[in-house]
Amino acid sequence: MTSPTAVKASRPNPGPPREYHFPRFERRRLENGIELVVAPVTKLPLVTVAILSDAGSVCDPAGREGVAQLVAKLMLEGGTTNSDGAELTERFERLGASIESQADWDAAAITMTTLSEHLPAAFDLLSEVLRTPEFRAREVERLKAERLAEILQLRTEPRGLADELFSRFLYSASSRYARPEGGDEGSVAAIDRDQILAFYEGRYLPGGTTVIVAGDITSERAEELTRRAFGSWTGGKPARVVADDLPARRERAVHIIAKGDAPQSELRIGHVGIARNHPDFFPVNVMNAVLGGLFNSRINLNLREVHAYTYGAFSGIQWRREAGPFVVSTAVKSDITDAAAREILSEINRIRAEAITPEELSLATSYLDGVFPIRFETTSAIAAALAVLVVHGLPEDYYDQYRARVRSMTADRLLEAAQRHLHPESLQMVVVGDPAVVRSPLEQLGFGATTLYDTAGNPTP
Amino acid sequence: MRIPIDTFSLPNGLFVTLSEDHTAPIVAVNLWYHVGSANERPGRTGFAHLFEHMLFQGSADVEANEHFELVQRAGGTLNGSTWLERTNYFETVPSNQLELALWLEANRMGKLLPAMTQQKLDTQREVVMNERRWSMDNQPYGTWMERLPALCFPPEHPFHHSLMGSMEDLTAASLDDVAQFFATYYTPDNAVLSIAGDFEPGDARRLIEKHFGDIPRGAGKPPLPDMSLPPLFGGWKREVVPDDVMLPRLFLAFRSPAFGTEEYYAASVCGAVLGLRNGSRLRRRLVRERQIAADASAFTYDLAKGSDLLVVDVTARPEVTAEQLEQEVADEIDTIVRDGVQAAEVERAVAVIQTSFVSSLQEAGERADRLSLFATYFRRPELVNEEVSRYQAVTVDGVNAFIRERLGNNNRASLLYVAREDGPGELVGAGAAAEER
Numbered sequence: 012m013t014s015p016t017a018v019k020a021s022r023p024n025p026g027p028p029r030e031y032h033f034p035r036f037e038r039r040r041l042e043n044g045i046e047l048v049v050a051p052v053t054k055l056p057l058v059t060v061a062i063l064s065d066a067g068s069v070c071d072p073a074g075r076e077g078v079a080q081l082v083a084k085l086m087l088e089g090g091t092t093n094s095d096g097a098e099l100t101e102r103f104e105r106l107g108a109s110i111e112s113q114a115d116w117d118a119a120a121i122t123m124t125t126l127s128e129h130l131p132a133a134f135d136l137l138s139e140v141l142r143t144p145e146f147r148a149r150e151v152e153r154l155k156a157e158r159l160a161e162i163l164q165l166r167t168e169p170r171g172l173a174d175e176l177f178s179r180f181l182y183s184a185s186s187r188y189a190r191p192e193g194g195d196e197g198s199v200a201a202i203d204r205d206q207i208l209a210f211y212e213g214r215y216l217p218g219g220t221t222v223i224v225a226g227d228i229t230s231e232r233a234e235e236l237t238r239r240a241f242g243s244w245t246g247g248k249p250a251r252v253v254a255d256d257l258p259a260r261r262e263r264a265v266h267i268i269a270k271g272d273a274p275q276s277e278l279r280i281g282h283v284g285i286a287r288n289h290p291d292f293f294p295v296n297v298m299n300a301v302l303g304g305l306f307n308s309r310i311n312l313n314l315r316e317v318h319a320y321t322y323g324a325f326s327g328i329q330w331r332r333e334a335g336p337f338v339v340s341t342a343v344k345s346d347i348t349d350a351a352a353r354e355i356l357s358e359i360n361r362i363r364a365e366a367i368t369p370e371e372l373s374l375a376t377s378y379l380d381g382v383f384p385i386r387f388e389t390t391s392a393i394a395a396a397l398a399v400l401v402v403h404g405l406p407e408d409y410y411d412q413y414r415a416r417v418r419s420m421t422a423d424r425l426l427e428a429a430q431r432h433l434h435p436e437s438l439q440m441v442v443v444g445d446p447a448v449v450r451s452p453l454e455q456l457g458f459g460a461t462t463l464y465d466t467a468g469n470p471t472p
Numbered sequence: 473m474r475i476p477i478d479t480f481s482l483p484n485g486l487f488v489t490l491s492e493d494h495t496a497p498i499v500a501v502n503l504w505y506h507v508g509s510a511n512e513r514p515g516r517t518g519f520a521h522l523f524e525h526m527l528f529q530g531s532a533d534v535e536a537n538e539h540f541e542l543v544q545r546a547g548g549t550l551n552g553s554t555w556l557e558r559t560n561y562f563e564t565v566p567s568n569q570l571e572l573a574l575w576l577e578a579n580r581m582g583k584l585l586p587a588m589t590q591q592k593l594d595t596q597r598e599v600v601m602n603e604r605r606w607s608m609d610n611q612p613y614g615t616w617m618e619r620l621p622a623l624c625f626p627p628e629h630p631f632h633h634s635l636m637g638s639m640e641d642l643t644a645a646s647l648d649d650v651a652q653f654f655a656t657y658y659t660p661d662n663a664v665l666s667i668a669g670d671f672e673p674g675d676a677r678r679l680i681e682k683h684f685g686d687i688p689r690g691a692g693k694p695p696l697p698d699m700s701l702p703p704l705f706g707g708w709k710r711e712v713v714p715d716d717v718m719l720p721r722l723f724l725a726f727r728s729p730a731f732g733t734e735e736y737y738a739a740s741v742c743g744a745v746l747g748l749r750n751g752s753r754l755r756r757r758l759v760r761e762r763q764i765a766a767d768a769s770a771f772t773y774d775l776a777k778g779s780d781l782l783v784v785d786v787t788a789r790p791e792v793t794a795e796q797l798e799q800e801v802a803d804e805i806d807t808i809v810r811d812g813v814q815a816a817e818v819e820r821a822v823a824v825i826q827t828s829f830v831s832s833l834q835e836a837g838e839r840a841d842r843l844s845l846f847a848t849y850f851r852r853p854e855l856v857n858e859e860v861s862r863y864q865a866v867t868v869d870g871v872n873a874f875i876r877e878r879l880g881n882n883n884r885a886s887l888l889y890v891a892r893e894d895g896p897g898e899l900v901g902a903g904a905a906a907e908e909r
Binding site: 031054101161169170273306307316380383385389 | 473493495496497498533536537540541542544545546547548549564565566567568569571572574575594595596598599600601602603605606607609610611612670716717718719749750751756759760761763766787789790816819820823824826827828830831833834835836
C-alpha cells in the first residue's frame with residue numbers, strides 16, 4: 012500500500028457544491044380545521060398524498076392495544092359505504108395508485124402515490140375512505156386473525172422477537188410503549204367492532220387531520236381538490252394523548268429469550284432515550300452517527316471489521332413524541348455473544364469518557380449535511396419529511412436550518428450529549444439465542460442480573 | 473415519459489451510459505460487472521458474493537473501509553449487491569463529488585490486488601458467514617433463497633447452486649481465488665458504467681476517460697455453459713422442508729420465459745395479476761375471501777439467460793395445514809388455467825406496474841441501475857424508455873396464453889415449509905426430502 016501522504020495527493024477534489032433547498036411548501040388551515048400542506052415538485056408526473064390523523068397507537072384504550080393499527084388498516088380493507096374492501100382496492104389499483112394505510116405510535120397515515128392525471132379521481136376515493144368507512148364485521152374479524160397470525164409468527168422470528176421483547180423489558184408496565192404497537196394476543200382478541208367504530212369516531216376528525224400533497228401539482232389545485240374532498244367534513248378536534256415513557260427499572264439487567272440451537276444471537280442493548288422534540292436532538296443524532304449510526308461508526312467497525320463478530324451492528328434512537336428507545340442492534344455468532352456485548356458496552360463508555368476526534372466529527376457532520384438532498388428525491392420521501400414536521404410540531408424552517416445546525420456541532424457538544432443522554436448504568440440487554448451457549452458467559456460478564464424467558468416472554472427457570 | 477440516454481464505449485471495452493437530469497444537485501454512479509454466482513466454479517459457491525465484500529476492503533490508493541468513509545464524508549450513499557448473473561456497485565453523491573465516485577470505482581477496477589491480504593479475506597469470510605446465519609440460517613423460511621433455485625434448476629446448471637454459498641466452500645476460498653476472479657471478471661470489457669443525474673456530459677466523458685481509460689482490457693472470460701432449458705419442468709417437483717416456523721408457507725415456482733423477451737412481459741404481468749398488491753387474484757381469493765392465507769404474493773427472478781422463474785409465495789393462516797395450503801393454492805392456479813384471467817385484472821396489473829416504474833425513476837440511483845441492467849444484458853440501455861409501452865402492449869390474450877402454456881401441473885415446483893415436529897435441537901436441513909412426480 013502507498014503511504015497516506017501519497018494517497019491523499021492522488022484524490023480528486025470536489026468542485027463547488029450546487030445550491031439545494033428543501034422543496035418550498037405552503038401550509039394553510041381550512042375552515043373545518045383540516046390542515047393542508049402542499050409542496051409542488053415538478054420532476055415527474057407523480058403526486059403523493061399523505062393524510063395524517065391524530066390516531067396513533069398511543070391512543071389505544073388500555074386493554075385494547077392494537078385498535079389504532081386495526082382501524083388504520085380497516086380504513087381501506089373494511090371498505091366504505093359505497094364499496095366493500097375488495098371493490099375499494101380495485102378502484103384505487105385500476106388507477107395504478109399505490110396506497111397503504113397504517114398507524115405508528117404518533118399518528119395514522121393513509122399514503123397514496125399516483126400519476127398526476129389520476130389525482131382528481133384518487134382524491135375523491137380518499138374522501139370516501141376518510142369520511143365513510145364501513146368497518147365490515149367480516150373484515151374486522153379477518154384483520155384480527157391476521158394480526159394473531161403475525162404474533163404467532165414472531166415466536167420463531169429472532170429479529171422481530173428481540174425488538175418486541177426489548178421494548179417490553181425497557182418500559183414500565185404502565186407504559187403503552189411496553190406493549191407491541193399492533194397489540195398482543197390478549198388485547199387483539201378482546202377488540203370488537205364497537206370499539207373500532209368508537210376509535211374512528213373519536214380520533215378521525217377534521218381538527219386532527221393533515222392533508223399533505225407533494226409532487227406535480229400547484230398549491231391552488233391541491234387546495235381545490237382538498238376542499239372538494241374534505242371541505243364539508245364536520246367534527247371537532249381529538250384531544251392529544253401523551254404516552255407514559257417511564258423505564259421499567261433503573262439498574263442493568265440481562266434478558267435471555269431461549270431459542271434452542273440458534274446459530275446466532277440477536278442482541279439488543281439500550282435504554283429509554285429522549286423525545287423527538289428534545290432540545291438536544293441535533294447533538295444526540297450526530298453523536299449517534301459516530302457511535303453506531305454510520306457504516307464507519309465505532310460500533311460497526313469494531314464488531315464487523317475488526318472482530319468479524321457480525322454482518323452489521325448499528326445504534327439509533329427511535330424518535331417519538333415521548334422518549335423512544337435508544338438501542339444498539341446486532342446479530343452475532345452465538346459463542347461470542349458475551350464478547351460482542353462487552354465491546355458494545357466499551358464503545359458506549361468510551362464515547363462518554365473522551366471527546367470524539369476531529370475526523371470522526373467531520374465524517375458525521377459532512378455526511379449528514381451532504382446526504383440531505385439525496386433524502387428527498389421522491390414525492391413520497393418529501394411527504395414523509397413533511398409528516399415529521401407536522402407530527403412533531405417542528406418549526407417551519409426546520410429543513411432549511413437542518414444542514415447549518417448539523418455543521419455547527421462540536422466535539423465538546425457531542426461529549427456533553429453522550430454524558431447527558433447515554434446511561435451505561437441503566438442498560439438493558441436482550442438476547443434471543445441458545446441459552447446453553449450464551450447464558451453462562453453472559454452471567455460471568457457481570458453485566459447485570461440474568462433472567463431466562465421462553466419465546467412468549469414468560470420467565471422460565 | 474422518456475429519460476435522455478447517451479452511450480459510448482472506451483477502447484478498453486468499458487460500455488458507458490449517461491442520463492442527465494438537473495432537477496437536484498445529485499448524481500448516481502452505477503457499475504455492473506457481468507459476473508454473478510452463475511460464473512462460480514464447483515467447490516467455490518458463494519465466491520462472487522464474498523468477492524463483492526472484498527471490493528470494499530480497499531485498493532492500491534484506498535485503505536480498507538476507506539471507500540465507505542470517503543463516499544459518506546462526501547455526503548453520499550453507497551452499496552453493492554450480488555445476483556445470479558451480475559454484481560453491482562453504486563454510489564449516489566452530491567454532483568460536485570462525481571469525480572470522487574468515478575476515481576474510487578476506477579481505482580478498484582484497475583488496482584484492487586495490491587490491497588488484498590489474507591487477514592482481510594479471513595475477516596470478510598467471517599462477516600459473510602454471519603450474513604448467511606442472519607439472512608438464512610437463523611431466519612424462519614430463510615433457506616428458501618437457496619433451496620428454490622436448487623429445486624428448479626438441474627444440478628449441473630449455473631443457476632442451481634447457492635448464491636450465498638456453503639460454509640464449507642466459503643472456508644475453502646483463498647487469496648489465489650480472489651486474484652484469479654478479479655483478473656477474469658473485473659475488467660472494463662466485462663463492465664457497464666452508468667451515470668444518472670446532475671452532470672455535464674462533456675465533463676463526465678472526460679473524467680471517465682481520465683480514470684478508466686488506462687485500465688487494460690481483460691483476456692476474456694470462460695463462456696457459461698448452455699443455459700437453455702426445456703420450457704416446462706415436465707412434472708411437479710416437490711420438496712417439503714421442516715423448519716423452525718409457526719405457519720406453513722408455500723413457494724410454488726413455474727419455469728417462465730427469460731427476462732427481456734416479449735413473452736417475459738406476459739409472464740411478469742401474470743405475476744402481478746396473481747400477487748402484486750391487495751387487488752391481486754391470490755390476495756383477494758386466498759387472503760380476503762377464503763381466509764386460508766395470512767399473505768400471498770408473486771414475483772419473477774428476472775433471469776436473462778436461458779429461462780426465468782415465476783414464483784407464487786403464500787403463507788398459511790394458523791388453522792390451515794401445509795397439505796391444505798398446497799391444495800388450495802393449486803386449486804386457485806388450476807381455476808386460472810381452466811378459465812383464464814379477466815381483462816380488468818390485466819389492466820389493474822399494468823396500471824400498478826406503470827406507476828411504480830415511474831415512481832422508481834425519481835431516484836438517480838434507480839435510473840442508473842436500470843440503464844446498467846439493460847446495457848449489461850442487451851447492450852441496449854434505451855430499453856428503459858420502452859418498459860412502459862412493453863407492459864402496456866400485454867393483452868389479456870397474451871397473459872392467458874402464457875397461463876395455459878406454463879401454469880399447468882406439468883410445470884410446477886413447490887417448496888413447502890412445515891413446522892418442525894421434533895422440536896428444537898435438530899438441524900433444519902436434516903429432515904428435508906425431495907421427490908418428483
